[in-house]
Amino acid sequence: MFRNAFPLRAGRVHEVCGPGATAFAAVTCARARAGALIWIRESWQPEGLNPLGLVDFFDPARLVLANAPSAVDVLAVAEEALRDGAVSLVLLEVTRPLDLREGRRLQLAAQAGGTTGLCLIPEGMGSNAAESRWQVAPLLDQGPGRLDRAGDSTLMRWQLIKNKSGTLGAWDVRWNRKTYRLDVVSSVGQRPGSAGAPAGGPLRVDAHGGQ
Amino acid sequence: MEANSERLYCLNRAAEKAGLSRGMSLADARAFCPGLMTDPARPDRDAAFLGVLRRWATRYCPWVGTDGRDGLILDISGASHLFGGEEEMLSDMQARAARSGLTLRVGLADTRGAAWALAHHAPGLAAPGETAAALAPLPVAALRLEPAEVAGLERLGLRHVGELEATPRAPLTRRFGPSALMRLDQAMGRQGEAVSPEAEPPHYATRLTLPEPIGLQEDVMEGTRRLLARLCETLERQETGARRLCLTLRRVDRDSRQVELRLAAPMRDAARILPLFQRGLDGIDAGFGIDQMRLEATQVESLPAQQLGPRNGGNGNARLEDLLTRIGTRIGLENVQRFLPADSHIPARAFRTLPAAWTEPGQGWVPPRPRPLRLFAPEPIAGHGPRPPERFRWRRMSLVTARATGPERIAPEWWFDDPDWRRGLRDYWLIETRQGRRLWLFHTPQAPGWFVEGEFA
Known part of the structure; x- marks a missing residue:
């Protein structure tokens, strides 16, 4: 079931990779409890976040950016923020594979602070300590009614490729910019163990509702 | 500069003898006395020096x-x-x-x-x-x-x-x-006139001299706690909060070590500041022991007393500030930033990233049209004509255009000379590819070329 996998389990560190990772992170931010969010990255990275793009998901004023000089500092800052628990969600962009020790330290820090962590990782560089790993790619939206919504297609395929406490699965989702909700369009239903599509219409996960 | 011309601010005795006077314009003075040597006046420094002299004069009365x-x-x-x-x-x-x-x-x-x-x-x-x-x-x-x-x-x-x-x-x-x-x-003396002494500026420093040198970290923390309690009393009396603190540890060999703490918000709560010193004190080499500690608030800001209410009585904000301070001691407080809206149509200038410690979260984010989540420096792709290319290569990927939405024309801001906008006007297109990637392309009609500047999704 999609509901079991998303929203992400609190007090754990999750991973996301693939070309749609930023959108996944933005949806996660929108689902996080009110308050500040911390986004940590290495300062040399050229691809900047665009707050005007994030507006469609959540209020960019909540975002605090930490530009760390090195990969080690990214991890140190993330650990500090996860352990503190003052923010509900810590996002970090890592550029190299984390070893088990680093991944485990982040996991312990997240447990101590009750904070959710989300690592944006390059493809195939996951850590074994991660609670779950998602692979996200945008899809070309060819469904009916697509032409009505010129220029705001957000169809994505979310594949859960690692899950420590549940089954894997793949879902096609669309972010609704008007209502700030995530619509699950259909379950792909190819992998063993993935959830079937709900019978009556799209399943909706409310962005601001409880879990 | 005074009354729109350069004037003499003060002069030495030789110049007075030559017939110059205060307030004379510099041109006149040069005419009187061609060999005149001048320096720009610095009234602020003069005032600071007078302040020092005033302190010295209190030795007499x-x-x-x-x-x-x-x-x-x-x-x-x-x-x-x-x-x-x-x-x-x-x-x-x-x-x-x-x-x-x-x-x-x-x-x-x-x-x-x-x-x-x-x-x-x-x-x-x-x-x-x-x-x-x-x-x-x-x-x-x-x-x-x-x-x-x-x-x-x-x-x-x-x-x-x-x-x-x-x-x-x-x-x-x-x-x-x-x-x-x-x-x-x-x-x-037929009419009285009082001398009003100037108030001493508040002194934000405390010192602790120890009879025996200390070296254990808990002892240094305890000493810092005592200094901090006294300093915070002063801060509270003056209704100010410390922004930057400097702890100087003098060792018995007359060497000294400094720990600087920059806070993400003005603060005067000793219990909150003390744990923030922990990281700075970790790396201190006590040598043969520390026999004097001095704590100074090198930068203070006004922090009026506030009434605690249901809105600000919680510690959510305070916890976040403490966290930002701790992060700031590791990576530098200016590297902890937040986005603020800016008034510009240029995508890269429609927001600013400023240090979070000195700004308040900004409101009023209104994108004129959907904007990409990621922006990067424009990357050229092969393409001709004003219509988006049918297929193109970007980052070693072959992409086929499935749908193109646009154009959205953005003109450069002529009042800035921005090297990125030397190519003139830009027509932005939202390109959905068959491969799934949704890119933000622009065409520059004045100097034909196609570029990728951002990615949706």
Whole structure:
């Protein structure tokens, strides 16, 4: 079931990779409890976040950016923020594979602070300590009614490729910019163990509702 | 610069002899005296130096105020005998100042006005009760009068204070108003005038000297706790909060170590600040031991007392500030940033990233049209003509355009010379590819070319 996998389990560190990772992170931010969010990255990275793009998901004023000089500092800052628990969600962009020790330290820090962590990782560089790993790619939206919504297609395929406490699965989702909700369009239903599509219409996960 | 021209601010004795005066324009002064050497005036530094001198002067008496931009006024009533008399006090003052390379012009008299007159026009001492006699030969300008009043009095032939004193008062008041005679009365002691000492600026530093050197981290933390408690009391009295703290640990070998703490928000809560020192103290080498600790708030900001209510009584904000401070001690407080909206159509300039510690979260994010989540420096792709290319290569991927939405024309801001916008106008397109990637392309019609600038999703 999609509901079991998303929203992400609190007090754990999750991973996301693939070309749609930023959108996944933005949806996660929108689902996080009110308050500040911390986004940590290495300062040399050229691809900047665009707050005007994030507006469609959540209020960019909540975002605090930490530009760390090195990969080690990214991890140190993330650990500090996860352990503190003052923010509900810590996002970090890592550029190299984390070893088990680093991944485990982040996991312990997240447990101590009750904070959710989300690592944006390059493809195939996951850590074994991660609670779950998602692979996200945008899809070309060819469904009916697509032409009505010129220029705001957000169809994505979310594949859960690692899950420590549940089954894997793949879902096609669309972010609704008007209502700030995530619509699950259909379950792909190819992998063993993935959830079937709900019978009556799209399943909706409310962005601001409880879990 | 004064009254739209460069003027002389102050001059030395040689220049005065050459016929120059204060307030003269620089061009005139150069004409008088071609070899004139000038430096730009720095009134702020002068004032700071006068402040230092004022502090020094409190060694003679507690009532010291400043007078104009270059004077100090001391009320030495009841203090002169400590130095063996007025005469001795003055010579002591002169001698000490001379040792530091300063020349003082000192006047001492019964009243503030008379002392001013003596200091400016006939440095020296007027014995008690002899004020009138000492002032009589001085020019009327010695009475702290306006230049116009001085000129008026001189036109009447009243050049000296003695002559003014002998003149009937009523016609003078009619002619010059009460101020001229008020100054005379103040100098003669018929009208009181107080010396208002300046308040000592608050001193945000505390020190702890230890009988035995310490080296354990818990001991240093305990010492810091005691210093911090005292410092925070001062901060609370002044309704200020510390922004930057500096802890100096002096070791027994006379070397010292400094720990600097920059806070993400002005703070004066000792219990909150203390744990933030932990990280800085971790890396300190105590050597043979530390025997003196000094804590100074090197930067303070006003932090008015606030009423605790249901809205700000919670500690959510405080916890976040503490976290940002701790992150800031690791990566630098200016690297902890937040987005603020800016008023521009240029995608890269529609927001600013500023340090979170000195800004408030901004509101009013209104994108004119959907904007990509990621922006990067424009990457050229192969393409011709004003329509988006059917297929193109970007980052070693072959992409086929499935749908293109646009164009959205954005003109450069001509009032900035931005090298990125040298190619002129841009027509932005949202391209959905068959491969799934949704890209933000632009075409530059004035210098044909196609670029990728951002990615949706």
